[in-house]
Amino acid sequence: MPDRFTFDDLVYPTDGSVLNGVGVSIGARESVALFGPNGGGKTSVMRLIAGTVARAKPLAEVTYLPQTPYLFRGTVESNLTVGLDGAESSDARLLADDLEVGHLLSRPSGELSGGEAQRIGLARTLASTAPLVLLDEPLAPINAAGRDHVAEIIRQRTAERALLWATHSVEAVRAIAGRLVVIDEGAVLQEGPVGEVLDSPADERVATILGTI
Amino acid sequence: MEFIFDAVADGISYLIEFGPDLRGIVALTLVVSLSATLIGSTIGVPTGLWLGQARFRGRWLIVMMVNVGMGIPPVLAGLFVLLLLWGDGPLGGLELLFTPTAMIIVQSILALPIAIGVSLAAVASLAPAATEQLRAFHLTLPGRLRILASEARVGVLAAVAAAFGRVIAEVGAVLIVGGNIAGETRVLTTAIVQETRQARFGAAIALGIVLLVLSTFVNGGLTWLQTRGDADA
Numbered sequence: 001m002p003d004r005f006t007f008d009d010l011v012y013p014t015d016g017s018v019l020n021g022v023g024v025s026i027g028a029r030e031s032v033a034l035f036g037p038n039g040g041g042k043t044s045v046m047r048l049i050a051g052t053v054a055r056a057k058p059l060a061e062v063t064y065l066p067q068t069p070y071l072f073r074g075t076v077e078s079n080l081t082v083g084l085d086g087a088e089s090s091d092a093r094l095l096a097d098d099l100e101v102g103h104l105l106s107r108p109s110g111e112l113s114g115g116e117a118q119r120i121g122l123a124r125t126l127a128s129t130a131p132l133v134l135l136d137e138p139l140a141p142i143n144a145a146g147r148d149h150v151a152e153i154i155r156q157r158t159a160e161r162a163l164l165w166a167t168h169s170v171e172a173v174r175a176i177a178g179r180l181v182v183i184d185e186g187a188v189l190q191e192g193p194v195g196e197v198l199d200s201p202a203d204e205r206v207a208t209i210l211g212t213i
Numbered sequence: 214m215e216f217i218f219d220a221v222a223d224g225i226s227y228l229i230e231f232g233p234d235l236r237g238i239v240a241l242t243l244v245v246s247l248s249a250t251l252i253g254s255t256i257g258v259p260t261g262l263w264l265g266q267a268r269f270r271g272r273w274l275i276v277m278m279v280n281v282g283m284g285i286p287p288v289l290a291g292l293f294v295l296l297l298l299w300g301d302g303p304l305g306g307l308e309l310l311f312t313p314t315a316m317i318i319v320q321s322i323l324a325l326p327i328a329i330g331v332s333l334a335a336v337a338s339l340a341p342a343a344t345e346q347l348r349a350f351h352l353t354l355p356g357r358l359r360i361l362a363s364e365a366r367v368g369v370l371a372a373v374a375a376a377f378g379r380v381i382a383e384v385g386a387v388l389i390v391g392g393n394i395a396g397e398t399r400v401l402t403t404a405i406v407q408e409t410r411q412a413r414f415g416a417a418i419a420l421g422i423v424l425l426v427l428s429t430f431v432n433g434g435l436t437w438l439q440t441r442g443d444a445d446a
Binding site for chain 2: 047050051052054055058065066068070072074082083121171203204
């Protein structure tokens, strides 16, 4: 496993209209939050690294939870274990229990709510042993009462891995992230340890983003 | 008007009799149409599913060729296969011209672009979140195709139904490469042409009814599968 995952000069699409040369670096056991307004480029960073944009390949060995949870036709369990090996599948079932959706595994996937589908997606993503975990707005579809619990499981299950996640929540950033990258209009505005960035925004624009989103 | 009633009455008698000639024609029609649908769909559906989600340079050219293929006049396909299988042609040594095998070959060629094109459209119409999630799984190609076939099952079954609909209704290509030889290469559509030319309208009506029943039966089965899939989802 590499000591750091470093992605330089991310451009998307080819004309750079969404991302214009963004660079992101994540330590092997570091949690980095991408923070910024909608349309600022967070999801594009995730997609480029995960290789889910057109004509792209993953830039590292990753496990990736996209922004919108989607379950394919079949049982919930078939969605939970798709693409995982035997040991990872067993772990995914344990994670589903931890995330309070273990009792739903035999149901048709179409019966789940958005929040339940997100928990299944999270269980699958975290059960993969890939060394870099990418989570795009992992807490957004989770109801407020369950967010702390889900955030704690994310923190536990990524403690020994690299985690890059996109979020809108300052509370979640404080709970999970070690480092914060503020991004808007396809460019990094400021990055550093969470406390440092939150306490000392580089300029008014960053302060506005951190304070109002 | 009276001749129409007479023709219908003749046709009903012909159907009730259901003699060996008619049985042979029905059997050959089913063998040729189902074989061609099976071959065209077995190759065309996975190709369409793959093409629907793949992104590469020159993809538009392949998609355009598929679309052109969907509209290719059957007589042209028939002429192409005839030239290939003709005695002095590149595959003439196989001596397949005017056999059911030649008819299956040309029908498969006609079914293939339909199966590809409709499957491709089914994948292209999936929700963007489904496509994104599928890419995020980083599966092998067979794994991706298996999920796509299940997720786009209604479109996949429509592809099979459309391919079958094209081949069972087709007359020009099978006439060219099969020759409409009684007892050997005569199928329902070419038999209808033959009977109509000879003003045996009763027999033509009977053959038409059988064609309609076969088509309804197969498409009804596919529709049942589509509907059952919806109920399971």
